[in-house]
Amino acid sequence: MTTLKSRLYSRTADVRAWRVLAATAALATGLGLSTAALAADATSTATADADTGVVDRPDYGVRVEELTVTAVSRAQENAPSKAPLQATQPTSIITHDAIDQFVAQTGDYTEVILLTPSISGVSFNGPGLYEAKSTLRGFQDGQYNITYDGIPFADTNDPTHHSTSFFPSSNIGAVAVERGPGAAGQLGQANFGGSVNIFSPEVGDTFGGSEQVTYGSWNTAQSVSLLNTGAIDALHGTKALIGLSALRTDGALTHSGAYGINIMTRAVVPLWGSWKATLFTTINHTHVYQDDNNGATLAQIAQFGKYYALNDIPGTNQYYKINQVNKHTDFEYIRLNGDVTPKTHIEDTTYTYYYDNNTWSPNDVTGTTTNSTKDANGNTVPGNHIPGYVKANHYRVVGNILRVNQDIGIGVIKAGLWYEWSGTHRYRYDYDMTASITPTVPNYDQKPVLDASKNQISTAPANIQFDQHSSWHQYQPFVDFELKPNDRLTLTPGFKWLHFERDVWGPYNQKNRNGIPYSATYEKPLYFFTANYRLRDNWSVYGQFATGFLVPPLSVLQTNNPNTGNLKPQETRNYQIGTVFQSGRVSFDADVYYIDFNNLLQSFVCAPGSTTCTPNDTVWFNSGGATYKGFEGEATINVNEHLYVFGNGSVNFAEDKANPYKQLSGAPRGTAAIGAIWRDGPWKLSISDKYVAEQWANNYDTTNPNPIAAEALYQAYKIRGYHQTDFTASYTIEHWRLQASVYNLFNSQSVVKVNGAGTYANGVVTGALSDQYYFQPPRSFQLSAKYSF
Known part of the structure; x- marks a missing residue:
């Protein structure tokens, strides 16, 4: 073994605490911020609303039910994306109101976060109708965390995510x-x-619910049913939210239909x-006709158009019935939480999640290779x-997060321990489709795998590419010291120790196709320091230094x-400063950042015939590494009582x-968004435009000795x-929306993405x-149409 010493649907009867407040409070608890910092900064009206409520958010260090709310600025209320005054790093909150107005009803979290600066990504089959990956500041999916109610979740081969697999829009x-x-x-x-950080819908104190149906392009249909039980006296005030959603579509891409169903329950006891105690469960099933190696070539685009993916012709590689994912x-x-003493609060969360992927796919849908299979004797079938x-990936993850907050007078000590275990079985068997x-x-x-001495090391049958098990055990003890020397300044130094062990075994490992077990252990101390200073009650500045580590x-x-x-662990050092300003008519925040990324992990395939490494291994x-740096900002202006304009970039x-x-x-040079919201009585109209700047599909080839060739291929x-x-108009009348x-x-x-396979030779790009x-x-x-009761 090698050791490298190195986080809202309720029917609220009496008060409307605007959605921005609900999300701000939720985020503040996730960051472990103080309750005093959450007083709002301007006046606003309060009315009843069926889609919001500051009730029972997860704690993450501060109990939301104790927050004191005085007001919220109207500019901040209507901003589709905004930062809280207590931020200690660049932060953008998207509330449920903004999601309802700006995001397709079928959209998933990748569509939601497009409302914020530095985020890009596209669902090629239509909003929420295809798995999508997002880029954050140029960091690809797998290089940043995604949490649900404060619980991190990710794949078990690397920390990537499947946008349509766990949490639909409901x-x-x-x-x-x-x-x-x-x-x-x-x-x-x-x-x-x-x-x-994705947050679950809220659970309210009163009985109510809603039924929503949606129909759209490509024969897309969705139904979302929600029932809030309200507080049940016979069960000591227990309340629950139950949701059922279903979706089907033909998809924007040819013969790429999909359907899905989800059941969700969240209860507070x-x-x-x-x-x-808070209990949550969601069960999700999706099916999509999709090639595992999707994307259209220029020849296919010329013949069938930009949105060609699959066809209905049996006997072809693109036949949709042999290209599917279940x-x-x-x-x-x-989650259990409560006070041990007036100054000691404990929260303990035990969780589990499961992922089961079964995929059928041809080896190639580009039409650039010759079809050929072999029989048990290795002979080509005429x-x-x-x-x-047939590819499968099944994993179960189980974990526990313990948080203890101790009030020490001048601040709060926030300590805890995260432990997690995973078990995975992955395989890929070859078939004649x-x-x-x-x-x-x-x-x-x-083909058999040979070592450098031409000895066969693979033991798998010739129809099995791999059949592999793996697991991890990881723990992270952590502590943050939230110190408040005075009413305006908050300083938070922190420390975390990362310990991660991974084991892999056969019977047939991927790549080498044998059963030899392998393991690795990674350890690393991580350091944090943040500061937030209130220049005025409605204006703050912040700064952050933090170290990062990628498993x-x-x-x-x-x-x-x-x-x-x-190998050395991939590490970052993060430096950033920013400011947040809120008034009755303006909401504004901006930041600059510099990230030093070291020990970039790369790979190459050993050449055939090599004696220094296993051929084809x-x-x-x-x-080296990379440098990430830039500027971000977002603002909303209240022009008059009906019109709000916003922008970010x-x-x-x-x-x-x-x-x-x-x-x-895959790292755009920047992003920009601009739009407006117009409200008048029951009407609400919005328009927004998102721009994603230029990017490159290939990295500059550092191994090419000819810089002209490398530059040509890069360009x-x-x-x-x-x-x-995007444009949306909504009308609300009594129970209907x-x-x-x-x-x-x-x-x-x-074009938003290219999987490039070309090379540069003789002045032109070839092999593409x-x-x-x-x-x-x-x-x-x-x-x-949505009916609420």
């Missing part, structure tokens, strides 16, 4: 994007580039004194036989000779240290910036026939 009450590692109590494996997931937690595979819709005929096409992916151990002893190594540099001024692939895969404009939306109003169909292109989904509409 499971989202609010979202907060933190652009930075946070404090020591911010948990996750990718304590690196920031975090996206008073126990004794200040103690209570996923089953669940996510549960039990005729056109489609090689493909031609003979039957259900794969039954094996394809014996795998290496499972693939580091998927090699014949894992060299983890020679993957070799991992550290090479960022300039983001993510540059390879070895090649200054060369932007890393060949430059992706231009693109816009998307009617809404009509148009997304991508001007039908922009720009299998490059796969991805586009913005075309203009679409959604109509929805």
